[in-house]
Amino acid sequence: MTESDQKIRVLVAKPGLDGHDRGAKVIASAFRDAGFEVIYTGLHQTPEMIVSAAVQEDVDVVAMSVLSGAHMTLFPRVKKLLDEAGADDVLLTGGGIIPEDDVATLEAQGIGRLFGPGTATTDAIAYIREWYASRELV
Amino acid sequence: MHVSENRLSVTHTRLLDQFRGGKPLALARAISLVENQREGFQDFLHTVLATGSRTRRIGFTGPPGAGKSSLVAELARAYRQADEHVGIVAVDPTSPYSGGALLGDRIRMNELATDPGIFIRSMATRGSLGGLAATTKEVIDLMDAFGFERVLVETVGVGQTELEITAAADTVVVVLVPESGDAIQAMKAGLMEIADVFVINKADRPGADRLLREIRQAIHLRTGHALSDVPAHHGVDLSRMMKKEATEDAPAPHEGGWQIPVLKTTAQTGEGVPELLAAIVDHRTWLEESGELVRRRRLRARGRVSDVVDRELHRLAWASPEVQDRMARGLDDIQEGRGTPYSVADTILRALLKDRGPLR
Ligand SMILES: Nc1nc2c(ncn2[C@@H]2O[C@H](COP(=O)(O)OP(=O)(O)OP(=O)(O)O)[C@@H](O)[C@H]2O)c(=O)[nH]1
Numbered sequence A: 001m002t003e004s005d006q007k008i009r010v011l012v013a014k015p016g017l018d019g020h021d022r023g024a025k026v027i028a029s030a031f032r033d034a035g036f037e038v039i040y041t042g043l044h045q046t047p048e049m050i051v052s053a054a055v056q057e058d059v060d061v062v063a064m065s066v067l068s069g070a071h072m073t074l075f076p077r078v079k080k081l082l083d084e085a086g087a088d089d090v091l092l093t094g095g096g097i098i099p100e101d102d103v104a105t106l107e108a109q110g111i112g113r114l115f116g117p118g119t120a121t122t123d124a125i126a127y128i129r130e131w132y133a134s135r136e137l138v
Numbered sequence B: 001m002h003v004s005e006n007r008l009s010v011t012h013t014r015l016l017d018q019f020r021g022g023k024p025l026a027l028a029r030a031i032s033l034v035e036n037q038r039e040g041f042q043d044f045l046h047t048v049l050a051t052g053s054r055t056r057r058i059g060f061t062g063p064p065g066a067g068k069s070s071l072v073a074e075l076a077r078a079y080r081q082a083d084e085h086v087g088i089v090a091v092d093p094t095s096p097y098s099g100g101a102l103l104g105d106r107i108r109m110n111e112l113a114t115d116p117g118i119f120i121r122s123m124a125t126r127g128s129l130g131g132l133a134a135t136t137k138e139v140i141d142l143m144d145a146f147g148f149e150r151v152l153v154e155t156v157g158v159g160q161t162e163l164e165i166t167a168a169a170d171t172v173v174v175v176l177v178p179e180s181g182d183a184i185q186a187m188k189a190g191l192m193e194i195a196d197v198f199v200i201n202k203a204d205r206p207g208a209d210r211l212l213r214e215i216r217q218a219i220h221l222r223t224g225h226a227l228s229d230v231p232a233h234h235g236v237d238l239s240r241m242m243k244k245e246a247t248e249d250a251p252a253p254h255e256g257g258w259q260i261p262v263l264k265t266t267a268q269t270g271e272g273v274p275e276l277l278a279a280i281v282d283h284r285t286w287l288e289e290s291g292e293l294v295r296r297r298r299l300r301a302r303g304r305v306s307d308v309v310d311r312e313l314h315r316l317a318w319a320s321p322e323v324q325d326r327m328a329r330g331l332d333d334i335q336e337g338r339g340t341p342y343s344v345a346d347t348i349l350r351a352l353l354k355d356r357g358p359l360r
């Protein structure tokens, strides 16, 4: 099996206290249908839980769905914990209702692309595939 | 193939250091190395396994949604209270359509997520049948080498005959629920043969007692003592699922047989979990005292060796240019009516057995 045959492993994470995870489930199944191995851990994940799962599962990507408005704390916090765990090569991406200025600020901190509501899941899939392919060239 | 610690690459030597230093990320990356069978994975396994095994391995199998993950979480919590380090491997199916997988067993284990004494890994079957992924046993070995006293393994649970678990675990817990039908269905699914302990989970639901009685009767029927009070003789027939039939090496199953307990649990409340823990301890004691543990370990080792030989033979065969060449010519022969699949296979096997150079 060559490196490029490997499955892309993605943790779909739903942090925060907001009460439903329909969106995260839709994304998780779309990723599965795209051939990814998706780890889904359910609602109410703390950044510590997310990073611990990301490390143990050795995922390539953490995709976080943040609708609570807490994106400016959650994304940097998860990124920081990933880095501290030595998992700085993991792509942290996600989606939510995130103003453009915030997107720029977060991207400047090493966080990957962030998708707004109503983005087609195919865009996120294409983005992850491209990232994964370019990563292997490094 | 020449496995050796000396063959480890620079990267794998660094990984080994971190692995031995107890870094969870190193265990996680070693698991990926093995799961993807990347270059050098056998040298890595050979190096870390050289210290021998000490982990107690417990397998959980049963129909989808029976509560396997919930019970695993309950047991893990209990073992943590006893200060054991616990590894968990949970297998879910790969979609045959997309090759992707939705691995959701962690949902039931969230309260364990940040305990540094617990390590949970989800695996997709990636086309393997038998209830485990092709490398699950090797992943358990890695957890063993990493230092976990206890490894809990959850099979895929899609109703295949999940025999692989008997080769991976010392104790197999079969989890059923009132909804999973009657004892006949458990018998048809081959679950009577693999259970060391039966659990009727979701005992809070109607029908649990009925199923419990049926399973107890079925166990008696199967062991041929339905009409007497003689203790059931339980011989888990591990040899049947091994590729190479165990013969002279395997001592006969011990006389004082194991009586398969049938217990009720409610994973959500934890009811019945202490009894399940006790049954696992009893089974352990029986394994040790009857000599069955030694027998199972030996059979397990045999299965592992033959797995590796099969895998290497397969790899060597199809990587050989000579074989590729004979295949191509053989296909021409078949097309033109000069050969059959059997004659072509014969020339390929001859080529393989003849050119036994350095095996890599
Ligand atoms: N009523 C009741 N529900 C339970 C019990 N144990 C588990 N459940 C619920 O049953 C559902 C399935 O539980 P899981 O632990 O995921 O079962 P599983 O066997 O691991 O499922 P798969 O891995 O999908 O095959 C969940 O909604 C649990 O909350 C129980 O004792 N009683």
Ligand SMILES: [Mg+2]
Binding pocket: B068, B069, B070, B104, B105, B154
């Ligand atoms: Mg499960």
